Amino acid sequence: DENERLRLFSPDRYSIRLHPGEGGITGIWDEVLERFCGDGEQTLRFAEQNNAIAYLDGIKRDMGIELSPPAFTTPLGYTYHIGDRISSIELDHIAAVGAIARVDEDHVWHTLPNAPGQEPVSIDRNSFERYLDTRCFEASEPEPQRVIAAQHTEQPTPETPQAVQNLMGQRVEIDGKLYNVDSADETVAHLSVVSSSSESNHDPEHRTEPVSAVLTRIADQGRELAPNISAYQALRAEHPEKLIGVRVGERLLFYGADAERAASALNRRLLQRDIPGMGETAVTGYDFGQWASGAKRLLEHGHSFVFAQPNETDGYDVINEADAKEYIPIGMELEIDGRKFVIDSVNFGTDEVSLRDVTFQNRQGFPIFRAEHIAFVRSFVEEQEREQPQPVTKPVAFYPAEKTHLPYDIEIQTLHIPEPEHDPPTAEPAEPEPPAMSEEEALILEQEGRAALSEMGEFVPDFDDAISQAEIDEPPAHRPVVSIPVDGEWQGFPSIAAAEQAAYADFKAASHRDAQNFHITDDALGVGGAKAKFRANMAAIHLLQELEFEGLQASPEQQEILSRYVGWGGLADAFDENKPNWSDEFAELYATLSPEEYAAARASTLNAHYTSPTV
Missing domain, CATH: 3.30.2180 (ATP12-like)
Incomplete structure (x- = not known):
């Protein structure tokens, strides 16, 4: 039909x-x-x-x-074309619409219709098709009427009694001023400006605003105060005993129980905000530009902390971390006013440190204690830490990753801790010089000495020809000595070059001594288009040639590269010099392999077959 x-x-x-x-x-x-x-x-x-x-x-x-x-x-039969529009219903129910620009073996490229100058961006083709099959994506023909529209869910009415009750006592920023919500009904909120201590004698400014507008403004402020939730939770899990402060805009913000503890130490107000991903939670903050001052205040109140700021990978980089136990270290000995004290205990609640006087600790009697403010004791701790000699490192050898074929550089350094300065030793009293000898006495002594030595058969040259004792005692030229660990033991070498040579020989021996069998764990091994497989093959070949030339055993990281060699089945185009789109690959392959290796590789294109990693 x-x-x-x-x-x-x-x-x-x-x-x-x-x-x-x-x-x-x-x-x-x-x-x-x-x-x-x-x-x-x-x-x-x-x-x-x-x-x-x-x-x-x-x-x-x-x-x-x-x-x-x-x-x-797609694998489930969903059809799409170049030029189709794609839409995705996001979590906030707003449709993200794009247009398919290109499809190749590995990627789907798309643009945004409302950004005509934008370069196409790619998404993995397998992922894209999986999203279509699971209806995370929708594809439609280019006509606007066929674009899948966003489905908006009905939001609860903000003027409910519960919403009004939650509004009481909140603070909201309007027109650059901070207001307190004094009272509200289902339609109108009554606000008063939050006054500073210097303005406490003046009547505060009042204003009224629609409840819906105030609720919307507070919700917006909650979003403005939100951290990167997943990265923040990772920091929280990594440092469970410390206060976590993260940079959001120009503020250093604390949340939940951390905010409650930090607000008191920093003398900051505590807000309640609906933070996306956190819900209703306490928030407090500090000017990020003054984080060093905030760190000192937290430590003075006994709070350990971690401060972090966002990085380019949607995570957080730690910029400062401190432990309150190290701020006033128990057991540390200090000298104050000419007397010696040991830090016995710290009471962060009263800002006091208990010091035990050990000046006369060897004498009998009761110990003497002294209480001082935390800031006072901290100044002596810092002074003593500055006086401690700092280790000095000096590089003696450097091995770049390109030479060692490791994913990192190797640098060998010497570590020297300077000795504390001591008073110079008192000079030994000079021995009295013998009395001066007359020329006649010297001549007689010289002749007697020559005669005595001649009788013993000794030849004594003239004093003018003799080598001075100073020249005999002069040490040979100094040669720098470098010590490095070789096969687990420290050995000395006369030069840096000799140490480098020995270190590299030890590295090669260790690569064979520590060799391990490689086990494939990547089920996606061999996945990719023809060009990707060619690149994986060439990376493995180049690495193998270097390992054989240097006499090295492959490290686990290098074994991973070698395991991606998939052979030449399905890559016959790489051996065809008449294929314009494979000309670069043909030239590289022809130059890399010997004639025998090239012939064998080319012949394998006819009988090499794909084998999945699970086999």
Whole structure:
């Protein structure tokens, strides 16, 4: 019948579809027969999607089907085209709409219709098709009337009695001023400006605002005060015993129980805000530019803390971290007013430190204690810490990652801790010089000495020819000595070059000594288009050549690179010098392999087959 004829000759009967689990290998799907097309008994597989599209056009011409841009289908049969609009219903029920610009073996590229100058951005093709199959994405033809509209859920009326009750006592910022909500009914809120201590004698400014407007403003302020929830929770889990302060805009903010403890120490007000991802929670903050002052106040009140600010990867970088126990370290010995004290205890509630006088600790009697303010004791702690000699490091050898084939550089340093300065030793009293000898006495002594030595058969040259004792005692030229660990033991070398050579030899020996068997754990091994597989093969070949040249055993990281070698099955284009889009790859491969290796690799394109990692 007519419907069956339309189905058989529909432009979308045949579509381009990824072969499941074969990493970018495409085929031609027949919607009527519900299977991939084949040539005889061999299912068609294409490493280059353009070849699949060209083959599909040939099928359409043979069947008399009008040529049109190809359709693409997902594993569950959802159809999409280049030019289709895609929409995604987000968590906040706002539709994000885009247009498909390009589809290749690995990615789907899309643009935003309302940003015509924008470069297309990509999404992994397998992920994109999974979103279509699960209806996280919707695809529609370009006509505006077919775009899936956002579905808005009905929000609760803000003027409910519960909402009004929650509003009481809140603070809201309007026109740059902070107001307190004194009272409210279901329609109107009565506000008074929050006065500073210097303005407490004046009547505060009053104003009225619609309850809905005040609730909206407070909700907006909650969003403005929200941190990156997942990154904040990760910090919270990593430092459960410390107050967590994160930068939001130009504020350093604390939340929940941390906010309640920090507000008292920082002398800041405590707000209650509906923070997205946290719900109704306490919030307090400090000017981020003054975080050092805030850190000192927290420590003076016995609070350990971590301060962090956002980074480019939607996480947080810690900029300061301190432990209150180290601020006033129990047991530390200090010298105050010429007497020696040991820090015995700290009472952060009263801001006092108990000091035990140990000046005369060896004498009998009761110990003497002294109480001082935390800030006073801290000044002596800082002074003593500054007087402690700091270790000095000096680099003696450096091995870049390119040389060691490790994912990091290696630097060998010497560590020197300066000795504390001592008073110079008192000079030894000089020995009295012998009385001066007359020329006649010296001549007689010289002649007697020569005669005595001649009798013993000794030859004594003239004093003018003799080598001075100073020259005999002069030490040889100083040679720098470098000590480094070799095979777990420290060894000395006469120069940095010798130490480098020994360290590299030890590194090569260790690579063989510590070699481990490699086990494949990545189920996605071998996934990717033809160009991606070629790059993985070449990376493995280059690495293997370097390892063989240097005589090194592959590290676990390098074994991971070697494991991505997938052979040359399906990559025959890389050996075809007449393929324009493979000319760079052909030149690289031809130059890298020896003639014998190249011939063997080229021959393997006919008999190499894909094997999944699970096999």
